[in-house]
Amino acid sequence: MPDVVLQDVAKHYGPAVAVANMSLRIGDGELVALLGPSGCGKTTTLRMIGGFVETTSGCITVGGRDVTALPPNRRNMGFVFQNYALFPHMTVAQNVAFGLEMRGVNRSDTDRKVREALVRVRLAQYADRLPRQLSGGQQQRVALARALVIEPDVLLLDEPLSNLDASLRQEMKIEIRQLQQSLGLTTIFVTHDQDEAMSTADRMVLMYNGKVEQVGPPDEVYGAPRSVFAAGFLGIPNLLPGQMLPGQQGFRLEAGPVLRLSGQAAVAGRCFLALRPEVISIHAAPPSDAENCLAGRVEIMTYHGSAVEYQLRTDIGLTLTARAVAPGLGGPALLPEGSRAWLSWPATAGVTVSEN
Ligand SMILES: Nc1ncnc2c1ncn2[C@@H]1O[C@H](COP(=O)(O)OP(=O)(O)OP(=O)(O)O)[C@@H](O)[C@H]1O
Ligand SMILES: [Mg+2]
Structure with a gap:
């Protein structure tokens, strides 16, 4: 053909x-x-x-x-x-x-x-x-x-x-x-x-x-979506605005803190860190060995059978979505809406994408 x-x-x-x-x-x-x-x-x-x-x-x-x-x-x-x-x-x-x-x-x-x-x-x-x-x-x-x-x-x-x-x-x-x-x-x-x-x-x-x-x-x-549009269209809800630090080991959030990055290609200027809900872990207490961690409060908890989706309002003002394995399948215990929670993810987890 x-x-x-x-x-x-x-x-x-x-x-x-x-x-x-x-x-x-x-x-x-x-x-x-x-x-x-x-x-x-x-x-x-x-x-x-x-x-x-x-x-x-x-x-x-x-x-x-x-x-x-x-x-x-x-x-x-x-x-x-x-x-x-x-x-x-x-x-x-x-x-x-x-x-x-x-x-x-x-x-x-x-x-x-x-x-x-x-x-x-x-x-x-x-x-x-x-x-x-x-x-x-x-x-x-x-x-x-x-x-x-x-x-x-x-x-x-x-x-x-x-x-x-x-x-x-x-x-x-x-x-x-x-x-x-x-x-x-x-x-x-x-x-x-x-x-x-x-x-x-x-x-x-x-x-x-x-x-x-x-x-x-x-x-x-x-x-590896290449743009904010691609990331959004492919269903990544977490798009954190900021800038890569020289050396690509850090990402300064516009909301303040610097996150740890690893294995990312350099993107100049304002860009976004795209994090899939699956790569974010949720904890009821501060994790001891996390490379990246943000504290917040559970706003919405949605049960999907094999998974539980959490929407968190972090203390720095960002809203993040995490997806955990359901408790019955080995995931963490359910965290009800309103409870205090910590989100963590490895430095290799995100993808930096340019603004357009
Ligand atoms: N005959 C036409 N005259 C004028 N504009 C048109 C005509 N056909 C399509 N367009 C415009 O061209 C653009 C692309 O249309 P197209 O039908 O290719 O979109 P699409 O990606 O197939 O969308 P959808 O998912 O809704 O089918 C749209 O803005 C549409 O309004
Ligand atoms: Mg069409």
Whole structure:
């Protein structure tokens, strides 16, 4: 399967910039997730790749071939739209056959390919139903079969799981990943759900305001967000403003104290120390050997079954969130709201991120 390369691709709507000079290479057989908040340009990017939206500038190549000016039907890409966009008056089989008929494939080949595609998404026995006689997950699989039946070089998926309930979403996520891997399909998957992106993609592309904010394998992006936006979007609630001290061994909080740091790259000027709730330990008495410790009072305690989340108001005025293992699973005893508590974390625990 070919690679897809975007070179300085932009889309402007009048003065509004939906996508600004985006450059990205999606490797042969790779699954890349475009991730970001509503309005950041994910769908516009995907539609430009698919040929449904004209680019304002830049160039898109597939396997080295410039497709920028080609209509969708000459790009050989399978597209699954966010709302599935099935034809309501056509049966499942007719929906799947549509793309083949448009390409002038003969009747017997069409029948065979449709059958194979429906088997692949486990819908063979539903061929004669209408879309409204199917569940959301089944409709979603019809859309997937319709995209796959044309034997595309590239598969484009726009929030394909957004209308499904949690368990179906989990199931479909695994199915899409398995299909993609068994066919070796170069795939671009749009989502605003970081968990979905992390659990399916080889690489994530985090977008913000029409621009690429960060690209990398999920564990790398999750472990080392590069900006305050990335850290916040990836669900890190603790972002402490301050400045790194020379030598990168200390971090002076704007709220006063100096924290101990270790293993951090230098960031000049005002920046933030991002601390995941899981790396912060909570104690009912001052810990004796902590590298970093702040005292405070429990404001909110939320029980989550296997974990307990604490929101603390520290004495220096910062609010921090810590996540502890539940008492029944070996974690510390519950600390009720209003109680005095101490938070600690190792010098290696945080990540310093720049302001923007
Ligand atoms: N046809 C259009 N005309 C004018 N502006 C548009 C048009 N389509 C999209 N936009 C704008 O471009 C920006 C990016 O839109 P896009 O649909 O790509 O976002 P998205 O990341 O897919 O968001 P969501 O998660 O809500 O689907 C938005 O600000 C949107 O309002
Ligand atoms: Mg969208």
